[in-house]
Amino acid sequence: MTKVEAVIQNSKLEAVKNALQEIGVEGMTVLEVRGHGRQKGHTEVYRGREYSVDLIPKTKLEMVLPDALVEKAVQAILVAARTGKIGDGKIFLTRVDEAIRIRNDERGEGAL
Amino acid sequence: MSSASSLISELRSSLAGESARIALDFAATGDGRAAVAQRTHLIESILHRLWGELVSADQSGPRNFALVATGGFGRGWLFPYSDIDLLFLFANRGDEEAHKDSVRQFSQELWDLKVKLSPASRTLAECERFDPNNTEFTISLLDCRYLAGDRELFARLHDKTIPKLLTREAKPLLQGLAEVTRERHGKFGHTVFHLEPNLKESPGGLRDCNVASWLPLISAMSKLGEWPDGSSLRAPVRRQLEAALEFLMATRCFLHFRHGRDDNALSWEAQDEAAARRIGTSDAAGISAADWMRIYFGHARAVQRTVIQLLDEIPEAWSTLRRQFQGWKSSKPSSPDFSVVDGMIFLQQSSSLRDPEMLLRLFHFMAIHGLKLSATTEHRIEQELPALAVTPPRGAELWLYLQETLLQPHAAEALRAMHSLRLLTLLLPELKPIDSLVVRDFYHRFTVDEHSILAIESLHRLKQSQSEWDKRYGELLGELEDPELLYLALLLHDTGKGVPGVNHVEASLEIAGRCLDRLDVEAAERATVLFLIGNHLEMSAQLRRDIFNPETVAAFAEKVGTPERLKMLCLLTYADIKAVNPEALTPWKAENVWQLYIGAANYLNRSADQRVHDASGEKLARLRSLAPVIGAKFKEYVEGFPQRYLRVHSAEEVMQHMAMAEEFGHDPVQVDLRRGRHWYELTLVTKDRPSLFATLTGVLAAWGMNIVKANAFSNQAGTVVDTLYFTDRFRTLELNLSEWQRFKESVAAVLSGKADLEKMLRDRQRAEKSSRVKVVVATRIDFDNESSSSSTLLQVIAQDRPRLLHRISDCLSQQKCNIEIALIDTEGQMAIDAFYLTSAGKKLTVEHQNKVEKALAEELKSLELGG
Numbered sequence: 001m002t003k004v005e006a007v008i009q010n011s012k013l014e015a016v017k018n019a020l021q022e023i024g025v026e027g028m029t030v031l032e033v034r035g036h037g038r039q040k041g042h043t044e045v046y047r048g049r050e051y052s053v054d055l056i057p058k059t060k061l062e063m064v065l066p067d068a069l070v071e072k073a074v075q076a077i078l079v080a081a082r083t084g085k086i087g088d089g090k091i092f093l094t095r096v097d098e099a100i101r102i103r104n105d106e107r108g109e110g111a112l
Numbered sequence: 113m114s115s116a117s118s119l120i121s122e123l124r125s126s127l128a129g130e131s132a133r134i135a136l137d138f139a140a141t142g143d144g145r146a147a148v149a150q151r152t153h154l155i156e157s158i159l160h161r162l163w164g165e166l167v168s169a170d171q172s173g174p175r176n177f178a179l180v181a182t183g184g185f186g187r188g189w190l191f192p193y194s195d196i197d198l199l200f201l202f203a204n205r206g207d208e209e210a211h212k213d214s215v216r217q218f219s220q221e222l223w224d225l226k227v228k229l230s231p232a233s234r235t236l237a238e239c240e241r242f243d244p245n246n247t248e249f250t251i252s253l254l255d256c257r258y259l260a261g262d263r264e265l266f267a268r269l270h271d272k273t274i275p276k277l278l279t280r281e282a283k284p285l286l287q288g289l290a291e292v293t294r295e296r297h298g299k300f301g302h303t304v305f306h307l308e309p310n311l312k313e314s315p316g317g318l319r320d321c322n323v324a325s326w327l328p329l330i331s332a333m334s335k336l337g338e339w340p341d342g343s344s345l346r347a348p349v350r351r352q353l354e355a356a357l358e359f360l361m362a363t364r365c366f367l368h369f370r371h372g373r374d375d376n377a378l379s380w381e382a383q384d385e386a387a388a389r390r391i392g393t394s395d396a397a398g399i400s401a402a403d404w405m406r407i408y409f410g411h412a413r414a415v416q417r418t419v420i421q422l423l424d425e426i427p428e429a430w431s432t433l434r435r436q437f438q439g440w441k442s443s444k445p446s447s448p449d450f451s452v453v454d455g456m457i458f459l460q461q462s463s464s465l466r467d468p469e470m471l472l473r474l475f476h477f478m479a480i481h482g483l484k485l486s487a488t489t490e491h492r493i494e495q496e497l498p499a500l501a502v503t504p505p506r507g508a509e510l511w512l513y514l515q516e517t518l519l520q521p522h523a524a525e526a527l528r529a530m531h532s533l534r535l536l537t538l539l540l541p542e543l544k545p546i547d548s549l550v551v552r553d554f555y556h557r558f559t560v561d562e563h564s565i566l567a568i569e570s571l572h573r574l575k576q577s578q579s580e581w582d583k584r585y586g587e588l589l590g591e592l593e594d595p596e597l598l599y600l601a602l603l604l605h606d607t608g609k610g611v612p613g614v615n616h617v618e619a620s621l622e623i624a625g626r627c628l629d630r631l632d633v634e635a636a637e638r639a640t641v642l643f644l645i646g647n648h649l650e651m652s653a654q655l656r657r658d659i660f661n662p663e664t665v666a667a668f669a670e671k672v673g674t675p676e677r678l679k680m681l682c683l684l685t686y687a688d689i690k691a692v693n694p695e696a697l698t699p700w701k702a703e704n705v706w707q708l709y710i711g712a713a714n715y716l717n718r719s720a721d722q723r724v725h726d727a728s729g730e731k732l733a734r735l736r737s738l739a740p741v742i743g744a745k746f747k748e749y750v751e752g753f754p755q756r757y758l759r760v761h762s763a764e765e766v767m768q769h770m771a772m773a774e775e776f777g778h779d780p781v782q783v784d785l786r787r788g789r790h791w792y793e794l795t796l797v798t799k800d801r802p803s804l805f806a807t808l809t810g811v812l813a814a815w816g817m818n819i820v821k822a823n824a825f826s827n828q829a830g831t832v833v834d835t836l837y838f839t840d841r842f843r844t845l846e847l848n849l850s851e852w853q854r855f856k857e858s859v860a861a862v863l864s865g866k867a868d869l870e871k872m873l874r875d876r877q878r879a880e881k882s883s884r885v886k887v888v889v890a891t892r893i894d895f896d897n898e899s900s901s902s903s904t905l906l907q908v909i910a911q912d913r914p915r916l917l918h919r920i921s922d923c924l925s926q927q928k929c930n931i932e933i934a935l936i937d938t939e940g941q942m943a944i945d946a947f948y949l950t951s952a953g954k955k956l957t958v959e960h961q962n963k964v965e966k967a968l969a970e971e972l973k974s975l976e977l978g979g
Contacts, residue, residue, distance in 0.1 A: 010704070011658040032700035045894075046710045056660075057704050087660070 144362030282334030316412025524569030545610020752828025
């Protein structure tokens with residue numbers, strides 16, 4: 001099992017969600033996050049006041065997937081979230097040792 | 113088999129059999145009151161049998177030991193799965209010790225019967241002790257009832273101990289009860305209008321019914337020193353409570369049977385089933401879940417109102433904050449029509465409400481001071497409603513009172529009071545379809561009407577908030593010219609949700625249109641309200657796109673059109689999300705809305721010079737329909753004006769400007785002056801010439817007028833339309849009607865070179881002392897050569913001062929800059945002026961910009977030093 005974390009543009013959430021659903025990803029956690037990578041922030045001036053946008057609002061998806069699905073999911077996210085510009089986001093993969101369903105103590109990939 | 117165990121098995125089968133019969137009875141009749149009485153009786157009979165078997169064969173023995181029902185059981189209201197409150201009462205410790213075993217066995221047997229018991233063992237002396245941390249016990253004694261054992265001992269508790277305890281401890285007891293009640297209401301956001309309410313704990317639920325009987329009982333006992341005869345509540349209130357109780361009892365029985373446990377959550381599924389089974393109503397016809405919930409909310413509202421009124425009327429139950437207020441006699445608000453006693457509004461003359469205007473004034477007064485209506489005032493209003501319903505006030509007069517009320521800090525409280533008295537829907541029947549309406553979705557927590565009022569409240573609360581986001585949006589609210597239009601839009605934005613099966617935004621637009629007719633709202637304001645309602649989901653929709661993409665921002669800004677509307681839409685979005693549920697507006701979302709707002713606002717100021725070329729668009733179509741005869745001339749007139757010109761002026765205004773331009777042959781300087789709601793408005797239509805804007809602002813400065821906003825535009829044919837909005841600092845125009853004509857003539861005279869502007873300005877300066885600066889604004893001069901294709905954009909931010917605009921525009925004209933467009937705005941002490949400049953028909957070179965910047969900086973410095 002692998003945990004897939006993807007930080008994407010807010011506007012790409014719907015597209016990514018649909019793409020993942022299509023390849024059979026059933027559940028995910030969506031978080032509203034703020035941060036910056038190499039895109040950094042910028043400063044917006046409005047009526048003489050400066051508003052710095054150093055941490056940019058982004059959307060983060062988290063899901064734990066059976067290994068057979070991981071590469072397909074990564075491809076789906078890449079295609080759906082890419083605009084080719086700075087700020088498209090990143091995907092992180094982490095090995096997961098165990099998953100346990102609280103309701104019935106089911107373990108392993110069956111619990112996903 | 114021992115006799116005890118045969119008794120238990122007999123009791124078990126009788127309990128099961130009887131419980132099933134009660135459930136069947138309830139399923140057939142739906143009578144909740146009967147079901148709780150039957151269950152009370154069933155449990156009593158079991159307790160008597162056990163008492164006879166385990167404690168004393170004689171039901172009224174032994175001496176010095178009694179079995180007492182308390183709480184809900186004491187009241188005789190035992191719901192199918194409620195706990196059973198029992199008190200084992202002893203004369204003293206020795207008796208308690210002696211009967212310890214039988215009490216333990218008695219409780220044990222009940223547990224084995226699966227009867228949920230909440231037992232307490234107390235001596236008489238312990239009952240008389242008051243524990244501020246356990247007010248529940250003392251309150252449960254208010255419903256005590258004899259079951260078995262020493263009758264004389266129970267009589268001592270009931271007739272002596274309890275009255276003595278209450279006389280002594282009424283104050284902390286009332287305070288404690290009030291506190292837990294307020295705390296409980298707080299947990300539910302102080303509103304009955306939850307989509308899935310808790311029948312027992314929610315405001316207006318069964319717990320509140322009890323509080324409504326306890327509060328006056330404690331208060332009366334503490335005064336009389338004994339149990340009072342009957343309730344002190346007024347008959348109509350008592351009837352309302354009884355009806356509510358009937359409904360709530362039936363519904364709670366239904367929920368208990370449905371869930372098979374003490375679960376009082378009125379979920380959507382339960383609402384559907386309750387409606388299908390017509391629980392608590394005698395209507396024979398079918399009823400929808402939404403209508404069934406309306407009946408629930410109607411009862412809950414009545415119960416909550418009674419409880420809140422009681423909490424306000426009994427001084428011991430006041431909140432600590434309210435008690436503090438009592439000391440401030442001097443700040444007590446008053447009016448010739450209303451008096452305020454202990455924070456409650458009373459009428460000076462009880463007959464005065466026959467005048468509908470007085471009624472509207474009453475709620476306006478309430479909205480200003482945040483006070484509550486006294487019970488007698490509410491009663492008077494209710495009496496007047498039938499007469500009012502025949503000819504309700506409408507039109508401009510109603511709108512005037514409504515807008516004044518909406519603008520006050522406690523508007524939401526006044527609206528809620530009007531709504532709960534059914535006055536709001538009487539005045540604005542358009543709100544009826546959303547009255548207590550449950551719309552099921554995952555995010556909303558409140559009914560549609562409460563959501564709308566909450567949205568208005570969340571804007572008013574911005575002013576006191578300390579949070580960074582609230583402060584930012586609060587500043588925006590302070591900048592609005594017509595905030596009342598925003599509040600009205602919020603009140604109406606979801607009315608379409610009351611029309612099933614259609615797009616709610618479109619339905620809201622149609623309903624709001626009717627409401628605006630009723631209020632006789634003038635065309636321009638009407639258009640703004642409808643724009644806000646029609647686009648109330650637009651910003652949220654944009655947030656799903658890339659709001660850092662300039663094209664997204666530009667398309668959105670084009671759709672909104674003007675900065676004023678953008679501000680309103682932004683605040684509407686903020687308030688709408690905030691009123692969905694307390695957590696809906698995350699800082700993440702607040703930041704996104706703000707980013708989109710700033711992006712669009714900046715876009716609007718940086719793209720103001722896009723010219724009208726294609727004669728399409730809604731506004732143009734409307735203009736053509738207004739002026740079919742002058743078709744060709746119209747095209748000629750409008751050609752080359754910036755798009756912004758058509759956005760900030762209504763079709764009627766454009767027509768008027770055109771008519772003024774037609775008069776050039778007669779008089780080349782056309783001036784129009786009128787008084788608006790917030791400021792005076794001077795429109796100048798003339799032929800372009802050097803220094804025109806500087807001269808015009810100079811005349812206004814010489815008259816001592818303070819320019820708040822201005823727009824200056826010109827078309828391809830060189831026709832200039834300048835509009836200046838100003839305040840009359842010395843009330844010259846307000847106090848002297850004759851000065852209107854002189855002022856207009858003076859503008860024309862200076863522009864046509866017949867009067868000496870420099871002399872006028874010198875005279876003014878001599879007469880005036882320099883005004884004090886309250887907030888220091890740092891000067892900021894920015895050039896932008898990118899945003900516009902043909903002009904250089906200059907933004908000047910500076911301390912607002914008399915003559916500022918004239919000095920800036922004069923300086924620009926000396927620096928050989930032509931002002932193509934001027935967008936002048938003021939925000940408190942800060943002037944924000946944007947100019948689109950050209951020199952010899954081209955953008956300014958960098959060297960030229962530097963020269964202008966230097967000259968402007970010097971000019972502003974000299975103005976600051978009083979030069």
